[in-house]
Amino acid sequence: MGGESTTRTAPRSGGTGTGPAGGRTGQRLSGLAVALGIVLFLGGFAWGAVVYRPYTVPTSSMSPTIDAGDRVLAQRVDGGEVRRGDVVVFKDQSWVTNAAVVKRVVAVGGDKVSCCTDGKLTVNGRQIDEPYLPAGSLAEIKNFPSVTVPKGRLFLLGDERQGSLDSTAHLTDAASGTVARGAVTARVDAVVWPMDGMLKKPTGFEALGTLSSPGPLRTIVTMIVVGAVLVLGGGAYGPVAERLAGRRSRTGTEPVGVR
Numbered sequence: 013m014g015g016e017s018t019t020r021t022a023p024r025s026g027g028t029g030t031g032p033a034g035g036r037t038g039q040r041l042s043g044l045a046v047a048l049g050i051v052l053f054l055g056g057f058a059w060g061a062v063v064y065r066p067y068t069v070p071t072s073s074m075s076p077t078i079d080a081g082d083r084v085l086a087q088r089v090d091g092g093e094v095r096r097g098d099v100v101v102f103k104d105q106s107w108v109t110n111a112a113v114v115k116r117v118v119a120v121g122g123d124k125v126s127c128c129t130d131g132k133l134t135v136n137g138r139q140i141d142e143p144y145l146p147a148g149s150l151a152e153i154k155n156f157p158s159v160t161v162p163k164g165r166l167f168l169l170g171d172e173r174q175g176s177l178d179s180t181a182h183l184t185d186a187a188s189g190t191v192a193r194g195a196v197t198a199r200v201d202a203v204v205w206p207m208d209g210m211l212k213k214p215t216g217f218e219a220l221g222t223l224s225s226p227g228p229l230r231t232i233v234t235m236i237v238v239g240a241v242l243v244l245g246g247g248a249y250g251p252v253a254e255r256l257a258g259r260r261s262r263t264g265t266e267p268v269g270v271r
Contacts (some may be wrong), residue, residue, distance in 0.1 A: 042249035049242025056235035063087055063228060065198055067101060069114055073170035073177065074099065077144050078114065083205035087227035091193030094166065095224040096120060096135070097214025099200040102168075104191050107182065114200065115168035115178050116144075116214075119161045121193075123220075126158040127151055133169075141216035144171050156180050165190035201227045 064085045072080040077099065086101050094100055098117045107113055118133060118140070119125040125135050132139040133151040142151060153174050161167045167190050170176025179189035202210045210226060217223060 038249060042246040045242045045246030045249075049239045049244075049246060051239070052235045053239030053243060056232045056239060059228070059235070060085075060232045063232070064201070065101075066204075067112065067114070067198075067200075071175075073172050073175055074114055074116070075172045076146055077116075077171045077211065078200070078203055082203050082208075084114075084200050085202050085204050085229060086198035086200045087229075088197065089199045091196040093224070094120070094193060094196055094199065095222060096123075096217040096220055098224050099211060100166075100168070100196045101198040101200065102191055102195040103197065104195050106185060107177075107191070112197070115170055115176070117166050118169050118217075119159075119167035121161050121163040121165055123161045123167070124158055125161065125167050127156055135217075135220060138219055142171075142214075143216070144212065144214070146172060149173060152180065154180070156183060159183070159188050159190075161190050162187065164193050166193060166196070199224065199227070201229050 064087055067084050067086055069078050069082050069084060070080060078084060094117055096117055096119065099114065100117055101112050101114050103112055119135050123135050124137075125133070127133050128151050129139055131151060133142060134140070140151075145151065150173065152169075159167060159179075165187060167179045169178045169180065179191070182189035200211060202208075210229065213223060215223075
C-alpha cells in the first residue's frame with residue numbers, strides 16, 4: 013500500500029544479548045593478558061626489591077654524577093664483583109660511623125694509583141680520562157704520592173674532588189686510605205630522582221681491565237611497563253567491546269524503503 017513502510021530488524025544474535033560483550037576468544041585473550049600483566053607487573057617489583065636498594069645521597073661529593081638529595085638505586089653486590097669505575101655504597105667505621113658512603117672506585121688491589129700526570133689521575137702508569145668530573149675541574153686538588161692498593165682493597169674518590177672526603181683524606185691511615193672489598197654493600201646503577209637514568213659507562217678504565225656490566229634495572233622496568241599495559245589493555249577489552257556492540261545494536265533497525 014502507498015503510505016506503508018517496512019523495516020528490517022537485526023538478528024537477535026547481533027550483540028543485544030545479556031552475555032559478556034565480545035566473542036569468547038576475545039574474552040579469553042583479554043583474561044590471559046590481564047593475568048600475564050599482573051605476573052609481569054608484580055614480578056618486576058618483587059625482583060627489583062630483591063636486587064636493588066634505594067639510597068638518598070646527602071652530600072654533593074659525587075656531583076655532578078649524583079647531586080645532594082638525589083635518590084639512587086644501587087644493586088646489591090658482593091665486594092668481589094666490584095670493578096674500576098664503579099660507583100659503590102660501602103660502610104667503613106674509620107671513615108663515617110654508622111652511615112653508608114657513596115664513592116667511585118678508581119683502583120683495585122694490586123693497582124698503583126697517583127695524581128697527577130698532566131692534570132690526570134694515573135693508574136698503573138695510564139692516564140685516566142674522567143668525563144664525569146665537573147666541567148673544567150682538576151682530577152685532584154692536590155698531588156698525592158703513589159699508593160699501591162693492597163690485595164682485597166679499593167681506592168675510592170668522589171667525583172667532586174674539591175669537597176670529597178675520600179681516600180685522599182685517609183692516606184695516613186694504616187691502609188693508606190683504602191677500603192676493604194667486603195665493606196661494599198651495593199653498586200649504584202641509576203639516579204631515579206630526579207630521573208637522570210642509568211649511570212654512564214666509565215670508559216676511561218677500559219684499558220685497565222673489564223668493566224662491570226649494568227644490573228637488570230632496564231629489564232625490571234620493561235617488565236613493569238609491559239605488565240601495566242597488558243593489565244590496562246586486557247581490562248579495557250570488555251567495556252570497549254560492549255560499547256561497539258551497543259553501536260551495532262542501535263544501527264540494527266533501519267528503513268528499507270516505502271511500498
